[in-house]
Amino acid sequence: MLSRSLFTTSIKRSAAARVASTRYASTKTLKETLQEVIPAKQEQLKKLKAEHSQAVIGDVKVENIIGGMRGLKAMLWESSVLDPSEGIRFHGLSIPDCQEKLTPAPGGKEIIAESMLWLLMTGQVPTTEQTRQLSKELAEKGELPAFVEQLLDSLPKTLHPMTQLGIGVAALNHDSAFQAAYEKGIKKSEYWTYAFDDCINLLARLPALAARIYRNVYKPGTELPKIDKELDLVGNYTRMLGFGDNQNMTEYLRLYIALHGDHEGGNASAHTAHLVGSTLADPYIAYSAALYALAGPLHGLANQEVLRWQQAMQKELGENVSHEQIKEYLWKTLKSGQVVPGYGHGVLRNPDPRFLALQQFCESRPELMESSTIQLVKKTSEVAPGVLMEHGKTKNPYPNVDATSGCVLYHYGLTEYKYYTVIFGVSRALGCITQLTWARALGLPLERPKSVSMGALEQLVKSSWPNVA
Ligand SMILES: CC(=O)SCCNC(=O)CCNC(=O)[C@H](O)C(C)(C)COP(=O)(O)OP(=O)(O)OC[C@H]1O[C@@H](n2cnc3c(N)ncnc32)[C@H](O)[C@@H]1OP(=O)(O)O
Numbered sequence: 001m002l003s004r005s006l007f008t009t010s011i012k013r014s015a016a017a018r019v020a021s022t023r024y025a026s027t028k029t030l031k032e033t034l035q036e037v038i039p040a041k042q043e044q045l046k047k048l049k050a051e052h053s054q055a056v057i058g059d060v061k062v063e064n065i066i067g068g069m070r071g072l073k074a075m076l077w078e079s080s081v082l083d084p085s086e087g088i089r090f091h092g093l094s095i096p097d098c099q100e101k102l103t104p105a106p107g108g109k110e111i112i113a114e115s116m117l118w119l120l121m122t123g124q125v126p127t128t129e130q131t132r133q134l135s136k137e138l139a140e141k142g143e144l145p146a147f148v149e150q151l152l153d154s155l156p157k158t159l160h161p162m163t164q165l166g167i168g169v170a171a172l173n174h175d176s177a178f179q180a181a182y183e184k185g186i187k188k189s190e191y192w193t194y195a196f197d198d199c200i201n202l203l204a205r206l207p208a209l210a211a212r213i214y215r216n217v218y219k220p221g222t223e224l225p226k227i228d229k230e231l232d233l234v235g236n237y238t239r240m241l242g243f244g245d246n247q248n249m250t251e252y253l254r255l256y257i258a259l260h261g262d263h264e265g266g267n268a269s270a271h272t273a274h275l276v277g278s279t280l281a282d283p284y285i286a287y288s289a290a291l292y293a294l295a296g297p298l299h300g301l302a303n304q305e306v307l308r309w310q311q312a313m314q315k316e317l318g319e320n321v322s323h324e325q326i327k328e329y330l331w332k333t334l335k336s337g338q339v340v341p342g343y344g345h346g347v348l349r350n351p352d353p354r355f356l357a358l359q360q361f362c363e364s365r366p367e368l369m370e371s372s373t374i375q376l377v378k379k380t381s382e383v384a385p386g387v388l389m390e391h392g393k394t395k396n397p398y399p400n401v402d403a404t405s406g407c408v409l410y411h412y413g414l415t416e417y418k419y420y421t422v423i424f425g426v427s428r429a430l431g432c433i434t435q436l437t438w439a440r441a442l443g444l445p446l447e448r449p450k451s452v453s454m455g456a457l458e459q460l461v462k463s464s465w466p467n468v469a
């Protein structure tokens with residue numbers, strides 16, 4: 001059984017963090033607020049460089065190099081930190097803190113993308129007015145250029161929705177303010193303002209882009225509504241997908257998109273955006289690249305894979321599967337050499353608090369608790385950790401966020417699971433655009449780590465440990 005104590009502990013511990021990290025913002029816009037907070041961070045970096053450049057903060061082991069750089073502290077990322085036991089904190093705030101502090105949509109309860117973005121970008125909790133003003137700005141900027149609509153409409157319906165999303169996002173760079181300004185020749189200190197403008201335009205246009213792909217592929221011939229200038233980003237997205245009448249689905253998507261927004265810098269999608277952005281490619285290109293990292297089954301695509309796996313199990317065993325049957329099915333998956341999707345993590349060593357928050361959402365809604373899909377998620381989470389521990393390979397036998405995220409969408413009628421990672425792609429922009437803006441504001445350099453061959457590694461080992469055979 002998953003323990004809730006993790007959550008309670010996190011709520012208690014985070015009270016102090018909240019006081020330390022939360023500073024209420026004024027009535028300034030997001031860009032004006034950023035303008036205010038950037039100089040202190042620039043100064044902090046300058047001081048780190050001047051005073052501590054040569055300080056050693058860890059060792060590089062052979063296992064780091066051959067093991068996908070796991071555990072290597074090698075990136076600067078301000079907006080969130082992932083603790084292996086506690087999970088994610090956004091500028092020090094845990095998920096329950098954010099649920100308590102961040103402004104929901106009018107009439108709603110869940111965190112909205114705008115308030116999460118504000119927190120990520122500035123480290124401050126926005127006022128309700130600031131959140132609404134940002135919603136308005138995003139809605140004003142949300143329509144797609146006609147040529148991008150035509151481009152999307154011309155793609156084969158059989159092309160994976162994630163491939164389509166990446167193409168659409170890359171094409172938006174036609175209007176990149178950063179690229180145009182760079183060509184004109186701007187000073188480095190001005191980079192961030194153009195990058196920020198692109199980032200906001202990108203985020204604003206993602207719902208129309210992602211919804212158009214959904215309509216083209218799964219609901220051809222249905223009318224895509226225009227953006228409603230009075231709605232928040234996700235309210236509009238849900239409406240454009242065709243689920244605007246379902247308040248529970250709208251609220252679920254708000255929570256989903258806020259929680260998937262950022263997961264510190266080392267995850268494959270965020271890291272890709274940062275790497276590509278470090279070449280001074282514009283934010284559209286950088287985020288398009290990130291989407292293709294998200295599209296792999298070990299990362300974001302896992303939410304599609306969870307549903308596919310669950311449905312295959314239900315097809316084989318029927319609707320009302322027992323814990324024992326799930327256990328046998330898990331062993332069958334493992335013995336066939338496949339991973340159990342939705343379980344394990346590169347950093348986390350406990351149940352993912354995003355998983356717990358989404359499960360809590362389900363528990364607050366009777367229609368979800370009665371759903372056989374959601375019940376299967378719960379039952380699987382009760383037996384899979386034991387099976388994975390007995391299997392003995394994974395360092396983390398607990399569910400990650402993907403174990404449940406798609407199943408709720410399925411219950412509410414968004415059954416086309418190849419689309420699920422697109423929703424993740426709308427969300428992950430929050431963290432990636434934050435970093436793209438800050439990387440330019442801090443003048444971070446081109447990312448270029450040193451690679452080594454196996455022969456060179458052997459030599460390095462010999463010279464460090466001469467007595468090793
Ligand atoms: C939003 C997200 O991206 S969350 C992650 C989504 N991905 C998934 O749910 C896919 C299933 N999970 C996995 O494949 C892994 O747990 C990952 C990719 C998430 C993390 O990978 P790692 O950090 O390498 O995990 P770890 O160090 O525990 O792996 C050790 C071994 O356990 C295996 N393992 C890890 N998780 C699982 C799993 N869920 N099922 C079966 N085996 C697993 C690994 O494949 C690896 O096997 P190997 O030694 O034969 O190569």
Ligand SMILES: O=C([O-])CC(=O)C(=O)O
Binds near residue numbers: 266267
């Ligand atoms: O942190 C990771 O490596 C994967 C993950 O959960 C995410 O990116 O949301």
